[in-house]
Amino acid sequence: MIKSLHQRNSELAKSNRQLEILSNGIFQNGDLPKFKDKIAETGQFPLKAKKLEILQINVGYMCNQVCEHCHVDAGPDRKEIMTRDTMRQCLEVIKNTGAHTLDLTGGAPEMNPDFRWFVEEAAKAGIKDFIVRSNLTIIRANKKYYDLPDFFKKHNVHVISSMPHWTKGKTDKQRGNGVFDKSIKALQELNAVGYGMPDSDLRLDLVYNPSGAFLPGNQASMEKDFKKALLDDFDINFHNLFTITNLPIARFLDYLIASENYEDYMYALVEAYNPAAVKNVMCTNTLSISWDGFLYDCDFNQMLDLPVNSKVKHISEYNEELLEGRTIMISQHCYGCTAGAGSSCQGSVT
Amino acid sequence: MQKTYYDPADLKKFGKITEWNEELGNKFFDYYAKVFEEGKLTAREKSLIALAVAHTEQCPYCIDAYTQDGLQRGITKEEMMEALHVGAAIKGGATLVHGVQMMNKVNKLEM
Ligand code: SF4
Ligand code: SF4
Numbered sequence: 001m002i003k004s005l006h007q008r009n010s011e012l013a014k015s016n017r018q019l020e021i022l023s024n025g026i027f028q029n030g031d032l033p034k035f036k037d038k039i040a041e042t043g044q045f046p047l048k049a050k051k052l053e054i055l056q057i058n059v060g061y062m063c064n065q066v067c068e069h070c071h072v073d074a075g076p077d078r079k080e081i082m083t084r085d086t087m088r089q090c091l092e093v094i095k096n097t098g099a100h101t102l103d104l105t106g107g108a109p110e111m112n113p114d115f116r117w118f119v120e121e122a123a124k125a126g127i128k129d130f131i132v133r134s135n136l137t138i139i140r141a142n143k144k145y146y147d148l149p150d151f152f153k154k155h156n157v158h159v160i161s162s163m164p165h166w167t168k169g170k171t172d173k174q175r176g177n178g179v180f181d182k183s184i185k186a187l188q189e190l191n192a193v194g195y196g197m198p199d200s201d202l203r204l205d206l207v208y209n210p211s212g213a214f215l216p217g218n219q220a221s222m223e224k225d226f227k228k229a230l231l232d233d234f235d236i237n238f239h240n241l242f243t244i245t246n247l248p249i250a251r252f253l254d255y256l257i258a259s260e261n262y263e264d265y266m267y268a269l270v271e272a273y274n275p276a277a278v279k280n281v282m283c284t285n286t287l288s289i290s291w292d293g294f295l296y297d298c299d300f301n302q303m304l305d306l307p308v309n310s311k312v313k314h315i316s317e318y319n320e321e322l323l324e325g326r327t328i329m330i331s332q333h334c335y336g337c338t339a340g341a342g343s344s345c346q347g348s349v350t
Numbered sequence: 351m352q353k354t355y356y357d358p359a360d361l362k363k364f365g366k367i368t369e370w371n372e373e374l375g376n377k378f379f380d381y382y383a384k385v386f387e388e389g390k391l392t393a394r395e396k397s398l399i400a401l402a403v404a405h406t407e408q409c410p411y412c413i414d415a416y417t418q419d420g421l422q423r424g425i426t427k428e429e430m431m432e433a434l435h436v437g438a439a440i441k442g443g444a445t446l447v448h449g450v451q452m453m454n455k456v457n458k459l460e461m
Binding site: 165166167169170208210212214215216217218221222225226271 | 362388392393394418421422423424426
């Protein structure tokens with residue numbers, strides 16, 4: 001298992017170092033345009049938040065996996081975990097929000113000791129779409145997690161899970177040895193309680209991130225290939241596949257630099273820039289809350305320590321109206337959201 | 351002076367060929383885009399054919415482009431290599447099948 005950047009004491013564990021890299025070099029000498037200038041070409045700068053639709057809560061950076069591309073720099077060593085007090089504050093927001101989607105993420109959210117309590121309480125708010133991002137292997141990691149499929153079902157949680165490929169080789173390379181077999185087993189268990197079955201209301205979607213320095217292919221055709229392979233080889237069903245572009249931050253940035261792919265990757269992102277994707281980037285309808293209750297435009301900005309540009313900075317002073325219309329904090333990592341068909345936590349945006 | 355005949359950066363300039371003949375250049379790119387659309391063959395199958403032909407043509411630009419394209423489509427390296435062997439087999443076969451012509455000629459000329 002690789003180690004988190006934090007554990008390695010890597011300079012990239014510091015967000016300001018990442019932001020420096022993203023603003024210097026090819027973006028400083030004019031080889032490539034800054035994101036701000038690029039979106040200004042079509043009159044889309046400054047980028048503004050619209051009405052809130054998705055509330056994404058990161059309940060902690062601890063994870064049983066240490067994936068090579070992880071933008072959270074998550075791992076077993078990360079101790080940033082949301083407390084029950086902060087969860088209580090989140091519940092207040094959840095009860096009163098106009099958002100139609102609640103999205104719990106991490107790390108592995110299930111590793112937060114108050115995860116089940118939080119899900120039970122949050123489910124009572126009756127939000128239309130209640131998502132938990134589960135990495136699958138957690139379901140097989142330890143006996144105490146074996147009943148997660150039933151627990152998710154009980155609370156009608158929408159499960160979204162990562163799967164970089166339908167073959168073992170590509171999956172394990174990105175996510176660690178043994179991950180593929182465990183993920184397959186977990187998917188079969190989710191299917192067994194009804195998740196992902198063709199006519200089932202128990203939603204099971206998969207997320208695909210490329211396992212290397214290249215962009216994701218067309219979402220619809222990848223979904224077709226994934227469905228066929230998983231059904232033929234493992235008798236697994238799921239609903240939708242979301243293709244997500246890897247953003248050049250945290251461990252993926254580290255990988256890009258170490259493999260000498262950084263510049264080519266940034267060129268590829270800029271070349272694939274699609275002005276039509278800008279108006280739908282997820283920060284325009286999403287708010288991200290960190291384990292310690294601070295507010296960000298998206299989970300990526302959370303990892304880069306770019307807080308919302310608003311008077312309201314923390315969940316304790318939450319005010320949805322004041323947050324609407326705020327100017328989004330951007331940097332060159334944002335090119336990852338506007339390449340090709342665009343990319344968000346819900347897949348393509350065009 | 352340019353030190354090599356091939357420069358990876360030239361691939362990005364491919365579109366510029368329209369500058370010196372817009373009509374034919376555009377017709378070519380329209381045709382090219384149409385060819386690679388989903389049809390009776392999937393776009394994925396076409397990508398693998400393109401990769402194999404890129405190798406038989408030994409075009410470094412196309413090899414670069416269709417290796418990337420394959421990865422983006424989730425094509426595995428094993429599938430890519432299998433496609434290459436199809437190209438290599440045809441290329442080898444095409445060389446050897448001309449051996450019949452050689453044999454015919456020898457048989458005709460030799461006593
Ligand atoms: S990508 Fe997901 S599963 Fe992998 S280390 Fe990061 S948080 Fe954990
Ligand atoms: S990285 Fe975040 S802020 Fe930048 S475009 Fe994507 S969602 Fe918006």
